[in-house]
Amino acid sequence: MIEDARVLNEKFIPQEIEHRNDELNRLSRALAPCLSGGDPENTVLYGPSGTGKTCLARYTLDQLHEQSPDIDTQYVNCWQNYSRYRVSKELLAGLGVDLTVNRHSTAKDEYPHLIEEALDGPYVVILDEVDQLQESEVLYDLHRLSQVTIILIANRETELFYNLDERVASRLKGAARLEMNKYTVDELVEILQARVRWGLAPDSIGPEQLRLISDIAAGDARVGLSILRTAAKYAESDGLDTITESVIEQIVPDAREELRKKNIEKLNGHQVTLFELLKEHGPASPGDLIDLYEEAVDDPMSGRTVRNYLSKMEQYRVIESVGRSRAKRYQIPT
DNA sequence: GGTCCACAGGAAAGATAGGGTC
DNA sequence: GACCCTATCTTTCCTGTGGACC
Numbered sequence: 001m002i003e004d005a006r007v008l009n010e011k012f013i014p015q016e017i018e019h020r021n022d023e024l025n026r027l028s029r030a031l032a033p034c035l036s037g038g039d040p041e042n043t044v045l046y047g048p049s050g051t052g053k054t055c056l057a058r059y060t061l062d063q064l065h066e067q068s069p070d071i072d073t074q075y076v077n078c079w080q081n082y083s084r085y086r087v088s089k090e091l092l093a094g095l096g097v098d099l100t101v102n103r104h105s106t107a108k109d110e111y112p113h114l115i116e117e118a119l120d121g122p123y124v125v126i127l128d129e130v131d132q133l134q135e136s137e138v139l140y141d142l143h144r145l146s147q148v149t150i151i152l153i154a155n156r157e158t159e160l161f162y163n164l165d166e167r168v169a170s171r172l173k174g175a176a177r178l179e180m181n182k183y184t185v186d187e188l189v190e191i192l193q194a195r196v197r198w199g200l201a202p203d204s205i206g207p208e209q210l211r212l213i214s215d216i217a218a219g220d221a222r223v224g225l226s227i228l229r230t231a232a233k234y235a236e237s238d239g240l241d242t243i244t245e246s247v248i249e250q251i252v253p254d255a256r257e258e259l260r261k262k263n264i265e266k267l268n269g270h271q272v273t274l275f276e277l278l279k280e281h282g283p284a285s286p287g288d289l290i291d292l293y294e295e296a297v298d299d300p301m302s303g304r305t306v307r308n309y310l311s312k313m314e315q316y317r318v319i320e321s322v323g324r325s326r327a328k329r330y331q332i333p334t
Numbered sequence: 335g336g337t338c339c340a341c342a343g344g345a346a347a348g349a350t351a352g353g354g355t356c
Numbered sequence: 357g358a359c360c361c362t363a364t365c366t367t368t369c370c371t372g373t374g375g376a377c378c
Contacts, residue, residue: 302368328340
Protein backbone atom coordinates (compact mmCIF):
# COMPACT_ATOMS: atom_id res chain seq x y z
CA MET A 1 0.00 0.00 0.00
CA ILE A 2 2.78 2.45 0.92
CA GLU A 3 4.72 3.35 -2.24
CA ASP A 4 6.76 6.27 -0.87
CA ALA A 5 6.90 6.52 2.94
CA ARG A 6 8.85 9.83 2.83
CA VAL A 7 5.75 11.61 1.52
CA LEU A 8 3.81 10.75 4.68
CA ASN A 9 6.52 12.23 6.90
CA GLU A 10 5.70 15.63 8.40
CA LYS A 11 9.17 16.90 7.43
CA PHE A 12 8.60 16.15 3.74
CA ILE A 13 8.58 19.31 1.60
CA PRO A 14 6.03 18.88 -1.21
CA GLN A 15 6.48 20.17 -4.76
CA GLU A 16 3.48 22.45 -4.29
CA ILE A 17 2.19 24.17 -1.17
CA GLU A 18 -1.58 23.85 -0.85
CA HIS A 19 -3.86 26.58 0.54
CA ARG A 20 -1.08 28.96 1.46
CA ASN A 21 -0.84 30.96 -1.77
CA ASP A 22 -1.20 34.39 -0.12
CA GLU A 23 1.36 33.58 2.57
CA LEU A 24 3.70 32.06 -0.02
CA ASN A 25 3.49 35.16 -2.22
CA ARG A 26 4.07 37.51 0.69
CA LEU A 27 7.08 35.57 1.97
CA SER A 28 8.52 35.28 -1.55
CA ARG A 29 8.08 39.04 -2.04
CA ALA A 30 9.81 39.75 1.28
CA LEU A 31 12.82 37.64 0.23
CA ALA A 32 12.86 38.54 -3.49
CA PRO A 33 15.36 41.44 -3.12
CA CYS A 34 18.00 38.77 -2.31
CA LEU A 35 17.92 37.86 -5.99
CA SER A 36 18.62 41.39 -7.21
CA GLY A 37 21.10 42.57 -4.59
CA GLY A 38 18.39 44.54 -2.78
CA ASP A 39 17.36 44.66 0.84
CA PRO A 40 15.09 41.73 1.83
CA GLU A 41 12.71 41.91 4.79
CA ASN A 42 13.00 39.86 7.96
CA THR A 43 9.74 37.96 8.49
CA VAL A 44 7.84 36.55 11.46
CA LEU A 45 5.59 33.53 10.79
CA TYR A 46 3.22 32.70 13.60
CA GLY A 47 0.20 30.49 14.20
CA PRO A 48 -0.83 27.24 15.94
CA SER A 49 1.13 24.02 15.39
CA GLY A 50 0.34 22.03 12.26
CA THR A 51 -0.55 25.08 10.14
CA GLY A 52 2.35 24.66 7.73
CA LYS A 53 4.68 27.42 8.97
CA THR A 54 7.87 25.36 8.79
CA CYS A 55 6.86 23.71 5.53
CA LEU A 56 6.12 27.10 3.92
CA ALA A 57 9.41 28.62 5.09
CA ARG A 58 11.53 25.67 3.96
CA TYR A 59 9.71 25.46 0.64
CA THR A 60 10.33 29.17 0.00
CA LEU A 61 14.02 28.83 0.82
CA ASP A 62 14.34 25.80 -1.44
CA GLN A 63 12.79 27.83 -4.28
CA LEU A 64 15.08 30.76 -3.54
CA HIS A 65 18.17 28.55 -3.53
CA GLU A 66 17.02 26.94 -6.79
CA GLN A 67 16.68 30.33 -8.48
CA SER A 68 20.03 31.50 -7.19
CA PRO A 69 22.43 28.83 -5.87
CA ASP A 70 24.71 31.64 -4.60
CA ILE A 71 22.22 32.38 -1.83
CA ASP A 72 23.06 30.35 1.27
CA THR A 73 20.20 29.13 3.44
CA GLN A 74 20.00 27.35 6.77
CA TYR A 75 17.26 25.92 9.01
CA VAL A 76 17.75 25.99 12.80
CA ASN A 77 15.29 24.52 15.30
CA CYS A 78 15.60 26.57 18.49
CA TRP A 79 13.98 23.84 20.55
CA GLN A 80 17.12 21.75 20.23
CA ASN A 81 19.42 24.75 19.69
CA TYR A 82 18.29 27.13 22.43
CA SER A 83 21.56 28.87 23.34
CA ARG A 84 23.56 31.53 21.54
CA TYR A 85 26.39 29.04 21.09
CA ARG A 86 24.19 26.32 19.57
CA VAL A 87 22.37 28.63 17.16
CA SER A 88 25.67 30.22 16.08
CA LYS A 89 27.17 26.76 15.61
CA GLU A 90 24.31 25.75 13.30
CA LEU A 91 24.53 29.01 11.36
CA LEU A 92 28.28 28.59 10.89
CA ALA A 93 27.73 24.97 9.84
CA GLY A 94 25.43 26.29 7.10
CA LEU A 95 28.40 28.32 5.86
CA GLY A 96 30.78 25.38 6.03
CA VAL A 97 32.48 26.37 9.30
CA ASP A 98 32.77 23.90 12.20
CA LEU A 99 32.57 25.88 15.45
CA THR A 100 33.17 22.77 17.59
CA VAL A 101 36.82 22.87 16.55
CA ASN A 102 37.35 26.04 18.60
CA ARG A 103 34.41 25.58 20.91
CA HIS A 104 36.28 26.27 24.13
CA SER A 105 38.41 29.13 22.98
CA THR A 106 35.82 31.28 21.23
CA ALA A 107 34.15 34.06 23.22
CA LYS A 108 30.40 34.47 22.60
CA ASP A 109 30.93 37.99 21.28
CA GLU A 110 33.11 36.52 18.53
CA TYR A 111 30.26 34.48 16.98
CA PRO A 112 28.81 37.32 14.86
CA HIS A 113 32.32 38.17 13.59
CA LEU A 114 32.90 34.53 12.63
CA ILE A 115 29.58 34.45 10.76
CA GLU A 116 30.40 37.74 9.02
CA GLU A 117 33.81 36.40 7.97
CA ALA A 118 32.26 33.22 6.56
CA LEU A 119 29.56 35.08 4.58
CA ASP A 120 30.00 35.25 0.84
CA GLY A 121 26.67 36.75 -0.23
CA PRO A 122 23.08 36.74 1.07
CA TYR A 123 22.33 34.27 3.86
CA VAL A 124 18.68 33.50 4.64
CA VAL A 125 18.04 31.57 7.85
CA ILE A 126 14.94 30.06 9.41
CA LEU A 127 14.81 30.10 13.22
CA ASP A 128 11.99 27.67 14.02
CA GLU A 129 10.34 27.58 17.48
CA VAL A 130 12.18 30.83 18.15
CA ASP A 131 10.15 31.41 21.33
CA GLN A 132 12.21 28.58 22.88
CA LEU A 133 15.45 30.59 22.59
CA GLN A 134 17.00 31.16 26.02
CA GLU A 135 19.52 33.73 24.82
CA SER A 136 17.87 36.22 22.49
CA GLU A 137 21.19 38.08 21.92
CA VAL A 138 21.67 35.83 18.90
CA LEU A 139 18.79 37.69 17.21
CA TYR A 140 20.58 40.95 17.93
CA ASP A 141 23.78 39.44 16.49
CA LEU A 142 22.00 38.45 13.28
CA HIS A 143 20.10 41.71 12.93
CA ARG A 144 23.40 43.58 12.83
CA LEU A 145 24.66 41.50 9.90
CA SER A 146 23.39 43.20 6.75
CA GLN A 147 23.76 40.10 4.57
CA VAL A 148 21.66 37.93 6.88
CA THR A 149 17.87 37.75 6.52
CA ILE A 150 15.92 35.92 9.20
CA ILE A 151 12.58 34.12 9.15
CA LEU A 152 11.30 33.65 12.69
CA ILE A 153 8.69 30.96 13.40
CA ALA A 154 6.67 30.95 16.63
CA ASN A 155 3.27 29.79 17.86
CA ARG A 156 2.18 33.14 19.29
CA GLU A 157 3.46 36.54 18.27
CA THR A 158 2.78 38.15 21.66
CA GLU A 159 4.75 35.50 23.55
CA LEU A 160 7.65 35.82 21.13
CA PHE A 161 8.06 39.57 21.66
CA TYR A 162 7.23 39.40 25.38
CA ASN A 163 10.19 37.08 25.99
CA LEU A 164 12.66 39.08 23.91
CA ASP A 165 15.22 41.56 25.10
CA GLU A 166 13.82 45.09 24.60
CA ARG A 167 16.47 46.20 22.09
CA VAL A 168 15.98 42.98 20.08
CA ALA A 169 12.19 43.32 20.14
CA SER A 170 12.31 46.93 18.99
CA ARG A 171 14.56 45.99 16.08
CA LEU A 172 12.24 43.19 15.02
CA LYS A 173 9.09 45.30 15.25
CA GLY A 174 9.68 46.35 11.64
CA ALA A 175 9.74 42.77 10.35
CA ALA A 176 6.95 41.55 8.05
CA ARG A 177 4.27 39.49 9.85
CA LEU A 178 2.49 36.46 8.46
CA GLU A 179 -0.25 34.85 10.51
CA MET A 180 -1.08 31.23 9.67
CA ASN A 181 -4.53 30.00 10.76
CA LYS A 182 -5.66 26.42 11.24
CA TYR A 183 -6.73 24.61 8.07
CA THR A 184 -10.42 24.00 7.44
CA VAL A 185 -11.59 20.40 7.08
CA ASP A 186 -11.88 20.82 3.29
CA GLU A 187 -8.36 22.27 3.04
CA LEU A 188 -6.90 19.46 5.12
CA VAL A 189 -8.70 16.86 2.99
CA GLU A 190 -7.02 18.31 -0.12
CA ILE A 191 -3.60 18.38 1.55
CA LEU A 192 -3.97 14.72 2.56
CA GLN A 193 -5.30 13.82 -0.91
CA ALA A 194 -2.08 15.14 -2.45
CA ARG A 195 0.04 13.06 -0.06
CA VAL A 196 -2.06 9.98 -0.85
CA ARG A 197 -1.50 10.58 -4.59
CA TRP A 198 2.26 10.77 -4.13
CA GLY A 199 2.79 8.15 -1.43
CA LEU A 200 0.07 5.47 -1.44
CA ALA A 201 -1.23 2.95 -3.96
CA PRO A 202 -4.26 4.15 -6.02
CA ASP A 203 -7.65 3.73 -4.28
CA SER A 204 -6.11 2.88 -0.93
CA ILE A 205 -8.25 5.48 0.83
CA GLY A 206 -11.47 7.25 -0.17
CA PRO A 207 -12.63 10.86 0.30
CA GLU A 208 -14.96 9.93 3.19
CA GLN A 209 -12.10 8.39 5.14
CA LEU A 210 -9.88 11.41 4.46
CA ARG A 211 -12.67 13.67 5.71
CA LEU A 212 -12.87 11.59 8.89
CA ILE A 213 -9.11 11.99 9.45
CA SER A 214 -9.36 15.75 8.83
CA ASP A 215 -12.25 16.01 11.27
CA ILE A 216 -10.26 14.24 13.99
CA ALA A 217 -7.13 16.33 13.27
CA ALA A 218 -9.13 19.54 13.83
CA GLY A 219 -7.08 21.73 11.47
CA ASP A 220 -3.67 20.35 12.49
CA ALA A 221 -1.89 18.95 9.43
CA ARG A 222 0.78 17.30 11.59
CA VAL A 223 -1.89 15.25 13.42
CA GLY A 224 -3.66 14.51 10.13
CA LEU A 225 -0.47 13.18 8.57
CA SER A 226 0.30 11.11 11.65
CA ILE A 227 -3.13 9.47 11.53
CA LEU A 228 -2.82 8.81 7.78
CA ARG A 229 0.70 7.37 8.20
CA THR A 230 -0.28 5.12 11.13
CA ALA A 231 -3.45 3.95 9.35
CA ALA A 232 -1.50 3.07 6.19
CA LYS A 233 1.07 1.10 8.19
CA TYR A 234 -1.68 -0.72 10.08
CA ALA A 235 -3.63 -1.57 6.91
CA GLU A 236 -0.47 -2.76 5.16
CA SER A 237 0.61 -4.99 8.04
CA ASP A 238 -2.91 -6.47 8.19
CA GLY A 239 -2.89 -7.20 4.44
CA LEU A 240 -5.79 -4.80 3.75
CA ASP A 241 -6.23 -3.16 0.33
CA THR A 242 -7.91 -0.04 1.69
CA ILE A 243 -7.92 2.13 4.81
CA THR A 244 -11.41 1.84 6.26
CA GLU A 245 -13.17 4.05 8.81
CA SER A 246 -12.86 1.33 11.44
CA VAL A 247 -9.08 1.19 10.88
CA ILE A 248 -8.88 4.97 11.35
CA GLU A 249 -10.95 4.95 14.53
CA GLN A 250 -8.86 2.09 15.86
CA ILE A 251 -5.46 3.72 15.29
CA VAL A 252 -6.20 7.30 16.40
CA PRO A 253 -4.89 6.67 19.96
CA ASP A 254 -1.74 5.05 18.44
CA ALA A 255 -1.20 8.05 16.16
CA ARG A 256 -1.46 10.48 19.07
CA GLU A 257 0.84 8.24 21.13
CA GLU A 258 3.37 8.25 18.27
CA LEU A 259 3.46 12.06 18.31
CA ARG A 260 3.88 12.05 22.11
CA LYS A 261 6.63 9.42 21.97
CA LYS A 262 8.69 11.65 19.69
CA ASN A 263 8.68 14.30 22.40
CA ILE A 264 9.34 11.83 25.25
CA GLU A 265 12.51 10.73 23.44
CA LYS A 266 13.87 14.25 24.03
CA LEU A 267 13.61 13.90 27.84
CA ASN A 268 16.44 13.01 30.23
CA GLY A 269 16.19 10.21 32.81
CA HIS A 270 14.84 12.43 35.60
CA GLN A 271 12.19 13.86 33.29
CA VAL A 272 11.12 10.36 32.21
CA THR A 273 10.75 9.43 35.91
CA LEU A 274 8.51 12.48 36.43
CA PHE A 275 6.45 11.52 33.38
CA GLU A 276 6.03 7.93 34.63
CA LEU A 277 5.05 9.14 38.12
CA LEU A 278 2.43 11.43 36.62
CA LYS A 279 1.11 8.59 34.48
CA GLU A 280 0.90 6.31 37.52
CA HIS A 281 -0.53 8.74 40.07
CA GLY A 282 -2.65 11.03 37.88
CA PRO A 283 -2.94 14.81 38.23
CA ALA A 284 -0.62 16.15 40.94
CA SER A 285 0.52 19.51 42.29
CA PRO A 286 4.17 20.46 41.68
CA GLY A 287 4.89 19.97 45.40
CA ASP A 288 3.35 16.47 45.54
CA LEU A 289 5.11 15.52 42.32
CA ILE A 290 8.47 16.63 43.71
CA ASP A 291 7.81 14.56 46.89
CA LEU A 292 6.97 11.48 44.79
CA TYR A 293 10.06 12.04 42.66
CA GLU A 294 12.36 12.36 45.70
CA GLU A 295 11.01 9.05 47.04
CA ALA A 296 11.40 7.34 43.66
CA VAL A 297 15.05 8.12 42.84
CA ASP A 298 18.28 7.56 44.78
CA ASP A 299 19.99 10.83 43.96
CA PRO A 300 17.26 13.42 43.31
CA MET A 301 17.80 16.86 41.78
CA SER A 302 16.80 19.93 43.76
CA GLY A 303 13.20 21.15 43.74
CA ARG A 304 14.20 24.15 41.65
CA THR A 305 15.74 21.93 39.00
CA VAL A 306 12.68 19.66 39.01
CA ARG A 307 10.49 22.73 38.46
CA ASN A 308 12.67 23.64 35.50
CA TYR A 309 12.26 20.09 34.19
CA LEU A 310 8.46 20.26 34.56
CA SER A 311 8.37 23.60 32.81
CA LYS A 312 10.43 22.20 29.94
CA MET A 313 8.23 19.09 29.73
CA GLU A 314 5.18 21.33 29.45
CA GLN A 315 6.85 23.18 26.59
CA TYR A 316 7.50 19.80 24.93
CA ARG A 317 3.70 19.19 25.32
CA VAL A 318 4.51 15.89 27.07
CA ILE A 319 2.57 17.07 30.13
CA GLU A 320 0.12 19.91 30.69
CA SER A 321 -0.89 22.05 33.65
CA VAL A 322 -4.31 23.19 34.76
CA GLY A 323 -5.10 25.86 37.35
CA ARG A 324 -2.80 28.51 38.80
CA SER A 325 -0.80 29.03 41.95
CA ARG A 326 -1.90 26.62 44.69
CA ALA A 327 -4.57 25.11 42.47
CA LYS A 328 -1.98 24.18 39.83
CA ARG A 329 -1.92 20.52 38.81
CA TYR A 330 0.23 18.73 36.25
CA GLN A 331 -1.33 15.94 34.20
CA ILE A 332 -0.82 13.81 31.10
CA PRO A 333 -2.66 15.37 28.14
CA THR A 334 -5.65 13.35 26.91
C1' DG B 335 -6.94 43.67 55.37
C1' DG B 336 -3.11 40.94 57.16
C1' DT B 337 -0.61 36.72 57.29
C1' DC B 338 0.86 32.36 55.68
C1' DC B 339 2.09 29.24 52.25
C1' DA B 340 2.92 27.26 47.66
C1' DC B 341 4.54 28.28 43.44
C1' DA B 342 7.13 30.62 39.47
C1' DG B 343 11.06 32.20 37.84
C1' DG B 344 15.29 35.44 37.73
C1' DA B 345 20.13 36.12 39.20
C1' DA B 346 24.35 34.68 40.73
C1' DA B 347 27.58 31.32 41.87
C1' DG B 348 29.48 26.61 41.91
C1' DA B 349 30.66 22.26 39.65
C1' DT B 350 32.01 19.86 35.74
C1' DA B 351 33.76 18.85 31.20
C1' DG B 352 36.73 19.64 27.60
C1' DG B 353 39.74 22.07 24.20
C1' DG B 354 43.52 25.62 23.65
C1' DT B 355 47.89 27.53 25.03
C1' DC B 356 52.24 27.72 27.09
C1' DG C 357 50.89 18.88 32.86
C1' DA C 358 49.10 23.21 34.59
C1' DC C 359 46.39 26.81 33.75
C1' DC C 360 42.93 29.40 31.19
C1' DC C 361 38.63 29.93 28.97
C1' DT C 362 34.03 28.64 27.72
C1' DA C 363 29.48 26.05 27.72
C1' DT C 364 26.30 23.74 30.28
C1' DC C 365 23.87 22.20 34.13
C1' DT C 366 22.62 22.61 38.86
C1' DT C 367 21.92 24.79 43.27
C1' DT C 368 20.95 28.48 46.37
C1' DC C 369 18.86 32.62 47.35
C1' DC C 370 15.60 35.81 46.53
C1' DT C 371 11.37 38.39 45.03
C1' DG C 372 6.76 38.58 43.29
C1' DT C 373 2.16 36.60 42.86
C1' DG C 374 -2.04 34.64 44.19
C1' DG C 375 -5.10 31.71 46.92
C1' DA C 376 -6.59 30.21 51.63
C1' DC C 377 -7.54 31.32 56.10
C1' DC C 378 -8.37 34.18 60.15
